[in-house]
Amino acid sequence: MEIREFKGDYDWLSNFYFCDIVYEGQYYNSAEAAFQAQKCVDEEEKKTFITLPPGKAKRFGMKVKLRPDWEKVKEQIMYEILLVKFTKNVELKDRLLVTGDAFLAEGNYWGDRFWGICPADGEPGKDGLNKLGELLMIVRSNIR
Numbered sequence: 001m002e003i004r005e006f007k008g009d010y011d012w013l014s015n016f017y018f019c020d021i022v023y024e025g026q027y028y029n030s031a032e033a034a035f036q037a038q039k040c041v042d043e044e045e046k047k048t049f050i051t052l053p054p055g056k057a058k059r060f061g062m063k064v065k066l067r068p069d070w071e072k073v074k075e076q077i078m079y080e081i082l083l084v085k086f087t088k089n090v091e092l093k094d095r096l097l098v099t100g101d102a103f104l105a106e107g108n109y110w111g112d113r114f115w116g117i118c119p120a121d122g123e124p125g126k127d128g129l130n131k132l133g134e135l136l137m138i139v140r141s142n143i144r
Contacts, residue, residue: 001102004117012092013104013136016054019089023081030054031085036061038077039070075131078115082139096140104133104140 006014015032028034028050036057037049045064049057067073086093106116117128 001100002105003099003102004105005107012095014106015132016058018054019085019092021081021084022088023084026050030057031081033057034081034084035078036064038074038081039064039066041065041067075135078132079135079138082135083142086139087143093143096136097144099140104136105130106132 003010003013006012006017011017012019015035016030018030021028021031021034023034023038026034026037026046028037030053032054033049033052036052037046039061040046040049042065048060052060086096106112108116108118111118113128115130115132117130117133
């Protein structure tokens with residue numbers, strides 16, 4: 001089985017899914033808001049993400065001054081946030097475990113080839129690193 005988009009029945013795999021996330025002692029309303037906040041150098045600016053819905057958090061995250069080590073730490077931070085999402089939210093944990101050994105891919109049409117996969121040669125979901133999907137599969141494996 002393969003899950004190639006985090007929409008519809010699988011929207012809960014998306015970082016844009018609303019759920020409680022407490023990361024480094026701070027509450028966020030989605031994994032996306034928690035993740036984008038970690039980019040910040042300024043602690044006050046980081047607090048802005050607390051109330052932002054996921055889409056606005058992503059857009060605002062593109063404007064913040066990045067911490068100097070961001071490229072080195074972003075995958076580890078994403079893993080930690082996903083681990084919180086799927087261990088502290090029992091319903092989401094159960095849903096993730098039900099996916100068994102399914103391949104998970106964050107298929108998208110907005111060109112994110114780092115976290116997801118994008119259409120290539122007329123086929124959806126063929127081009128990209130799929131780091132989000134990979135991390136979700138690692139989290140699933142680790143919480144079994």
